[in-house]
Amino acid sequence: xxxxxxxxxxxxxxxxxxxxxxxxxxxxxxxxxxxxxxxxxxxxxxxxxxxxxxxxxxxxxxxxxxxxxxxxxxxxxxxxxxxxxxxxxxxxxxxxxxxxxxxxxxxxxxxxxxxxxxxxxxxxxxxxxxxxxxxxxxxxxxxxxxxxxxxxxxxxxxxxxxxxxxxxxxxxxxxxxxxxxxxxxxxxxxxxxxxxxxxxxxxxxxxxxxxxxxxxxxxxxxxxxxxxxxxxxxxxxxxxxxxxxxxxxxxxxxxxxxxxxxxxxxxxxxxxxxxxxxxxxxxxxxxxxxxxxxxxxxxxxxxxxxxxxxxxxxxxxxxxxxxxxxxxxxxxxxxxxxxxxxxxxxxxxxxxxxxxxxxxxxxxxxxx
Amino acid sequence: xxxxxxxxxxxxxxxxxxxxxxxxxxxxxxxxxxxxxxxxxxxxxxxxxxxxxxxxxxxxxxxxxxxxxxxxxxxxxxxxxxxxxxxxxxxxxxxxxxxxxxxxxxxxxxxxxxxxxxxxxxxxxxxxxxxxxxxxxxxxxxxxxxxxxxxxxxxxxxxxxxxxxxxxxxxxxxxxxxxxxxxxxxxxxxxxxxxxxxxxxxxxxxxxxxxxxxxxxxxxxxxxxxxxxxxxxxxxxxxxxxxxxxxxxxxxxxxxxxxxxxxxxxxxxxxxxxxxxxxxxxxxxxxxxxxxxxxxxxxxxxxxxxxxxxxxxxxxxxxxxxxxxxxxxxxxxxxxxxxxxxxxxxxxxxxxxxxxxxxxxxxxxxxxxxxxxxxxxxxxxxxxxxxx
Numbered sequence: 001x002x003x004x005x006x007x008x009x010x011x012x013x014x015x016x017x018x019x020x021x022x023x024x025x026x027x028x029x030x031x032x033x034x035x036x037x038x039x040x041x042x043x044x045x046x047x048x049x050x051x052x053x054x055x056x057x058x059x060x061x062x063x064x065x066x067x068x069x070x071x072x073x074x075x076x077x078x079x080x081x082x083x084x085x086x087x088x089x090x091x092x093x094x095x096x097x098x099x100x101x102x103x104x105x106x107x108x109x110x111x112x113x114x115x116x117x118x119x120x121x122x123x124x125x126x127x128x129x130x131x132x133x134x135x136x137x138x139x140x141x142x143x144x145x146x147x148x149x150x151x152x153x154x155x156x157x158x159x160x161x162x163x164x165x166x167x168x169x170x171x172x173x174x175x176x177x178x179x180x181x182x183x184x185x186x187x188x189x190x191x192x193x194x195x196x197x198x199x200x201x202x203x204x205x206x207x208x209x210x211x212x213x214x215x216x217x218x219x220x221x222x223x224x225x226x227x228x229x230x231x232x233x234x235x236x237x238x239x240x241x242x243x244x245x246x247x248x249x250x251x252x253x254x255x256x257x258x259x260x261x262x263x264x265x266x267x268x269x270x271x272x273x274x275x276x277x278x279x280x281x282x283x284x285x286x287x288x289x290x291x292x293x294x295x296x297x298x299x300x301x302x303x304x305x306x307x308x309x310x311x312x313x314x315x316x317x318x319x320x321x322x323x324x325x326x327x328x329x330x331x332x333x334x335x336x337x338x339x340x341x342x343x344x345x346x347x348x349x350x351x352x353x354x355x356x357x358x359x360x361x362x363x364x365x366x367x368x
Numbered sequence: 369x370x371x372x373x374x375x376x377x378x379x380x381x382x383x384x385x386x387x388x389x390x391x392x393x394x395x396x397x398x399x400x401x402x403x404x405x406x407x408x409x410x411x412x413x414x415x416x417x418x419x420x421x422x423x424x425x426x427x428x429x430x431x432x433x434x435x436x437x438x439x440x441x442x443x444x445x446x447x448x449x450x451x452x453x454x455x456x457x458x459x460x461x462x463x464x465x466x467x468x469x470x471x472x473x474x475x476x477x478x479x480x481x482x483x484x485x486x487x488x489x490x491x492x493x494x495x496x497x498x499x500x501x502x503x504x505x506x507x508x509x510x511x512x513x514x515x516x517x518x519x520x521x522x523x524x525x526x527x528x529x530x531x532x533x534x535x536x537x538x539x540x541x542x543x544x545x546x547x548x549x550x551x552x553x554x555x556x557x558x559x560x561x562x563x564x565x566x567x568x569x570x571x572x573x574x575x576x577x578x579x580x581x582x583x584x585x586x587x588x589x590x591x592x593x594x595x596x597x598x599x600x601x602x603x604x605x606x607x608x609x610x611x612x613x614x615x616x617x618x619x620x621x622x623x624x625x626x627x628x629x630x631x632x633x634x635x636x637x638x639x640x641x642x643x644x645x646x647x648x649x650x651x652x653x654x655x656x657x658x659x660x661x662x663x664x665x666x667x668x669x670x671x672x673x674x675x676x677x678x679x680x681x682x683x684x685x686x687x688x689x690x691x692x693x694x695x696x697x698x699x700x701x702x703x704x705x706x707x708x709x710x711x712x713x714x715x716x717x718x719x720x721x722x723x724x725x726x727x728x729x730x731x732x733x734x735x736x737x738x739x740x741x742x743x744x745x746x747x748x749x750x751x752x753x754x755x756x
Contacts, residue, residue, distance in 0.1 A: 032651070033652035034668075256654060256671055259651055259654055259671070262651070268649050269649075269651070270649060275644050275645070275647075276637070277402075277403075278403035278636070278665040278667040278680070278681075279653065279665070280664075280665055281664045281676075282630065282662070282663060283630070285662060286660075288656070289656060290654075291652045291654050292653050292655060292666075293653075294652075294667065294668050306652075
């Protein structure tokens, strides 16, 4: 995809993952044993051969910069194209919307050789083939293509999703903001294809009239003026909008067929390399139905859990239905059940931490 | 180009014929090790940690996979503009070309490469040993002793000494004599195949050695003995940590078993001395509710439904229900069916072990069973279905 510019838009993130997003943005929340959420969007771009990708973060983006680095793990350390991180240029100003931040970096868009722009957030865990979406976009001669997915999952409490109405011609007829979707409702994945010229024009005209939101002021406001098509993404994608859904969508990856469908031979999900050794199991380890990253040292019991890279589980320790992020240490005889521990948490010996009805999050580097 | 303090020349051309089927299509340094590495990762990582930023990798036998693996050296932080890693196969010049005749000849043929960097010292390494060594300490020792050539040595059990090049030294560890595989060794200080030379001096020896029609052009057999004959100051540098020559099926298997000790003498997960490797991109390993895993090392991309006991599994190994793997080494991308039994074996990359097959012999006195790359092992008792 020579002519496509990839944009990862983190400006509209909603910080709904409580402690996990207290010190990092949603895109860099760890997921699935060795990934960050943004790895899935990055990999979608790479698997579609998009070789120029810009990330627009809003705040708390140290971890995303650290994670992406020069982009070499995604083959984005290039002479031409490559990875760009374009944060707000006036850090004292409140960010008013994605269009304002795009406007502040307008020359980046204008200079890019691309004729088409794909915009996507950094928080969807899915394998979305942008080539398919682009084919669809061209076939329908759309001005803007909006990717949506029919909602699956439990009834949610907070209205955080935008939903769209689609007619029988796949035209988007309306967009509703901050709704509580029922199963089957079309949730806007905030993923779009648009020509660069149209995007640049819209950025200029919106900002000139004090409008700063791409979805609201550029897409919804122009539904009658432009051809705006809906692309129904039918692949697997968990809706992550709370600690519970974060926990359950991680747990979904304990299913071998889900693992195969996400990490099959033709589709790599790339992430930062840590050079960790293979995981070591000792004589006393008892591991069952678990996803384990490299660099772990397991002497205790691990059931129905996900262990990130470099986790130590000492003798007699028990981990059940839990997610232990990078470099967690569970000491002798400790019991961890229904818990999400953020990076570098230590549960000292003989302590029990048990989440009852809902999974409990233990903050980064906390010692319990 | 400014002069470099030192550079390394890594001898990676060996066929490794004692590894049998493992090296049919693969140079020995490219043989997988430790579940995620290749043997060459160990000297290359040592170079990175020792502050060596220029490494010439001399290849010859089956270089394809090795060349591809080393690439531009980025996995070892050796992707530099000046220096970094260079793969150096034999080449043809004005006077013709020839294969590398011996270790010394391989370096001789690349004098121009070394001269480019004008180094003060040259470190010669072999690509078939498992160890973690800070070569910079050896350099300090070399300079302190005002040595012409320093040879890293390790004490081996006396009964094994005749397998190695043996250094006889005086009390100061000054080398007095070098015996290549002596029948009756006078010492148990074995050469590790790690030599540090002053380049100007070595350069002269390489050129003279090349002129000698009777020489086998080898460091151990020719260069070192000649330097001793010339009464040059050679020193043995003692290394007291883990070092393993993995040149035979038995020793390769044993080195893997060493990793499985409760507190191994050689730790792969040393955070201060990580072993760098080209990363094969795989998801975390999945251990199912039917699996049992004990005393093993398992890499990413594995999906385990059977029993793994005291074994090392490389990336992307699939193990079916009811199968048992014991005291074995499974290399990358191996698919193991259901109810398979594997014991005391090394299974090379891309093999398929079909349902019900049995591989290996549990008797401790038996040899290690080796299955070469890309083999399919079937269950001999499986009923054949013939279609009419």
